[in-house]
Each structure stands twice: as structure tokens, then as C-alpha cells.
Amino acid sequence: MTAATVAPERPAQPQPVPKLVQQFELGLAAPICLTWELTYACNLACVHCLSSSGRRDPRELTTAECKAVIDTLERMQVFYVNIGGGEPTVRPDFWELVGYATAHHVGVKFSTNGIKIDPAVARRLAASDYVDVQISLDGATAEVNDAVRGPGSFATALRAMENLRAAGFEGFKVSVVMTRHNISQLDELKELADCYGAQLRLTRLRPSGRGADSWHELHPAAGQQRQLYDWLVSHGEQVLTGDSFFHLAPYGGPLPGLNLCGAGRVVCLIDPVGDVYACPFAIHQEFWAGNVRADGGFESVWRDSELFAELRRPQSGGACASCQFFDSCRGGCMAAKFFTGLPLDGPDPECVQGYGTEALNAADPAAAPRPALDHSHRGGVRGRPEPVPVTIGSRPQSLPTHACDENPLAGFPG
Amino acid sequence: MSTKAAPGGCGGSSPRASTFDLDQPWRVDDRVAVRPEPFGALLYHFGTRRLSFLKNTTVLAVVRSLAEHPSARSACAAAGVTPAALPVYERALATLAASQMISQRAAP
Numbered sequence: 001m002t003a004a005t006v007a008p009e010r011p012a013q014p015q016p017v018p019k020l021v022q023q024f025e026l027g028l029a030a031p032i033c034l035t036w037e038l039t040y041a042c043n044l045a046c047v048h049c050l051s052s053s054g055r056r057d058p059r060e061l062t063t064a065e066c067k068a069v070i071d072t073l074e075r076m077q078v079f080y081v082n083i084g085g086g087e088p089t090v091r092p093d094f095w096e097l098v099g100y101a102t103a104h105h106v107g108v109k110f111s112t113n114g115i116k117i118d119p120a121v122a123r124r125l126a127a128s129d130y131v132d133v134q135i136s137l138d139g140a141t142a143e144v145n146d147a148v149r150g151p152g153s154f155a156t157a158l159r160a161m162e163n164l165r166a167a168g169f170e171g172f173k174v175s176v177v178m179t180r181h182n183i184s185q186l187d188e189l190k191e192l193a194d195c196y197g198a199q200l201r202l203t204r205l206r207p208s209g210r211g212a213d214s215w216h217e218l219h220p221a222a223g224q225q226r227q228l229y230d231w232l233v234s235h236g237e238q239v240l241t242g243d244s245f246f247h248l249a250p251y252g253g254p255l256p257g258l259n260l261c262g263a264g265r266v267v268c269l270i271d272p273v274g275d276v277y278a279c280p281f282a283i284h285q286e287f288w289a290g291n292v293r294a295d296g297g298f299e300s301v302w303r304d305s306e307l308f309a310e311l312r313r314p315q316s317g318g319a320c321a322s323c324q325f326f327d328s329c330r331g332g333c334m335a336a337k338f339f340t341g342l343p344l345d346g347p348d349p350e351c352v353q354g355y356g357t358e359a360l361n362a363a364d365p366a367a368a369p370r371p372a373l374d375h376s377h378r379g380g381v382r383g384r385p386e387p388v389p390v391t392i393g394s395r396p397q398s399l400p401t402h403a404c405d406e407n408p409l410a411g412f413p414g
Numbered sequence: 415m416s417t418k419a420a421p422g423g424c425g426g427s428s429p430r431a432s433t434f435d436l437d438q439p440w441r442v443d444d445r446v447a448v449r450p451e452p453f454g455a456l457l458y459h460f461g462t463r464r465l466s467f468l469k470n471t472t473v474l475a476v477v478r479s480l481a482e483h484p485s486a487r488s489a490c491a492a493a494g495v496t497p498a499a500l501p502v503y504e505r506a507l508a509t510l511a512a513s514q515m516i517s518q519r520a521a522p
Binding site: 026107131 | 445446450451452453457458460461463465468469502
């Protein structure tokens, strides 16, 4: 989302007004950006999937429960939600939910691999102000993209982009997770997006979900981080970043956007079974804030969760506090540290000063926490004969599924 | 025109402030939602998909009351903006106008 700060640089009134970023660190009345993963089902099996998606979870929110969440979001004035998955468009009620959200003043941006974006769907999407589309693509060539997202996925994404372009949908997003294999393609990726009238969005690879297993091989090398930073600086606000590269700020100053970790403060995640986590990259009990099925619903989780209250308290910089760049990187990404086994109050694993590499070398990889859930396909998926690495995650006790259960969270930790 | 998802939050472009006529009648655009926050407010435009922040409650009061006043100048005065502070608010309103958050309405 684009953020234009409108206001007196200096307060016109006598009372001191803290900087906006400090206000955000204390949390907001409702999230600015809410990610909502509608299903764990997916037709692909990307090696870096941050939610380890593949198979639908039988406990996923029903249509009626999703509509109740939307009602809550409308009441809280959450302007829009970023819907993802899994592949959200494979939910049979997906379009119904999109329609319900937009009719209730909750805008929708959804992420898709493009599988359902045929010409008719593209025309319908192009007609709505309240719906934005983000096509996931992790390389400018089939070779680079398909190595991560699976055979045929490049062609699927480009077909969807062509359908959107033909329908006159201007400014849809092409979202790329940056890896060591596609950083050399930055210019080609930009050209590709431009050619379809789309806007390029680049985000950081996180060691979350199946990314825990692929991060060490895929994350950009140190020299590439610098290349990425310089490229982002030279392209400024033409390219979106989800504000995910604030850990690179010590290279020479902040990139456009908010330079802080928004987890539990301005963002959070609702997962397909209604669990609320601090951010989309932190699907783990450690970052679990509550469930929308509980009394009070999402609103109560956002306002009253102990985890969120903790995240909104002033944080100490820990080992990073004495670093001269702490004010610009704020210690980096919590989830990246957590899933690489680094302490949360220490350097980011990709700290540009090199402290992260030192910390990673000193850490025991086997001791890193494992992603808590795994909905990966058990066998191969279309075009991918070898199953992706599957780990048996310890998951929370399952929720009761009977409507007559008194406490919908019975047996649920937290 | 630009939206983005994301963990870190949100960011993007700050539109250039252009000339702004304080003496014209203004209103919040129909497609804009205003959400009060402890620090002021968040504004979101569903058409342009832009987010803006109002950094104090005075500018929020000005924005909310624009439609009830014959001019932006009058809305500022009613919200307690002093003549000395007026240029700062004029710039803030100009930025909102440039990003289509507020628009001129027909004179009464």
C-alpha cells in the first residue's frame, strides 16, 4: 500500500507528537495490512512456501465463518485484506467471499499463481475498483521460476497476466520473492511487468514454512544483497517491496516505506483455520495470538492478545543495541531470526554488517525451531514427480469440529 | 494506483503538493475511508488504493469537517488552527488534494 504521510512535519500544536514510526511500534486500533490465508490447498508445491501449503485442512473456516470475519474487519475499518493461501482461488466459495468483502467495504488484494485467471475472470476483476490481483512469479524465465515454483508454473502465471492485460486490468501486481537465482534478472523482471502493464513487487525470502528447508540454498549471497539494495534505490517508488527489505537500510539509508517490523503492531496473519499469528512469516506457536473462532473474534485477538501486547512494548535492541546501524534496521526480521535458530534480540541472519553470518556459524542448525504446521502434498503434484521435502510438524491439538462444543478452543494451547 | 502487502507495513510515494485554494469549499472523496487512530488517523482511498496518515487530531478535525464549511480556511479556523500554523495545514491539505483524498465541491 502506498503511504503518503500527510501532516505537519512539526506539530503546529504545542504538545509533542512522536514520530509516526514510533506510534506504529505501539500498535494501531486495527491492522493496516492484514494477510488472510483462506486455504492450505494449493495446486503447486513451491519449495519456499511460507505456509507449507498443499492439502486443504478439514478445519478451515466455513463460508459463514469467513463472512463473520469480514463483518468484523468492516467494523474495525480494516481497509483491505491481502488474501493468499495456499492458492485461494481453488476455494469453491472464493469469488463469493471476494464479493462479500467488497460489498462490505473491505477491499481485497489476492495473491495467486494464476491458475483460475481465465479471460472471463480477468474481465470481472478488471471491472472492480475494490479488487487487486497479485500474480506470484519467481523468475523472469521459466527455467529460474519453475525451479522454485514447479514445472509449468511460469506458463500459468504468464497466461494469467496476458488475460489481465487483455481485459484492461492496469496496475495489477507481479510479486517476486528474491533469491540468489533471480537477483540477476531484476531488469528483466521489471521489463516483464511493464510489458503487461503491471507493477513489480519484490519481497524477501523468509526461512518460513518449507522455506526453512530451502532458505540456506536460495537466499541471496552477500554481494547480491548490495546489488538488490542499489537496484531498489535506483527504482525508488516504481517498485513495491512490502517494506520487506528494511534490514538492508544500513547500506545507505532507508528504502521507501515503513522501516520497521510490523508484526502484531500494524500487520498480522489469519490462517485458514482461523488462527491469528503476528505475521505471515511466523506460523509457529511462539507467534500465535489467538483464534477468530473464540469469543470476541478477531477484534478481541487484535486488541487483547498477550503476544501482541508484548510486541507493542518498546523492544530492547539486545546484542544489536550497540551497533551504529540499529536505528535503521531495527534488528531486522523476527521470523528470519527465529527459523534460523538465532535469538530474537540479536542480528538478522542477513545482517549487512555480517553479524548474522557470524551468528549463523555459531548457531546449531539442528536446534532451530521447526515450522509448526505442514500441509505439503504427500506425493508428487502435477508435473513434479518427486515429493518436496516433508517434515512431520508437531501441530496443536486439533480444534473440536462439532458445532455443539461449548468452547471452540477446547484443547487449544494459549 | 499502488498497493502492497506486507509484513513490514506499507510504503510508497508521497505525492507532490500542488497549489491549494484555501478559500474554496472542499470535501473528503466518496471513495475514502477515515479511521481514527491514537496519533490522528489513517485514510484509505479505494480507487487509487493509497493510504495516507494524518499525524494529529487537529488535521483530522479539519478533514472531517471540510464538507460542513464554505471553505477550507473556515474549517481550519473552526478546528482551532492559528494563523501562524495555517501554512502547515495548507500544505497538508494540498498533499491530500494531490492524492485525491479530498476534492473541491461545488460552491454553495
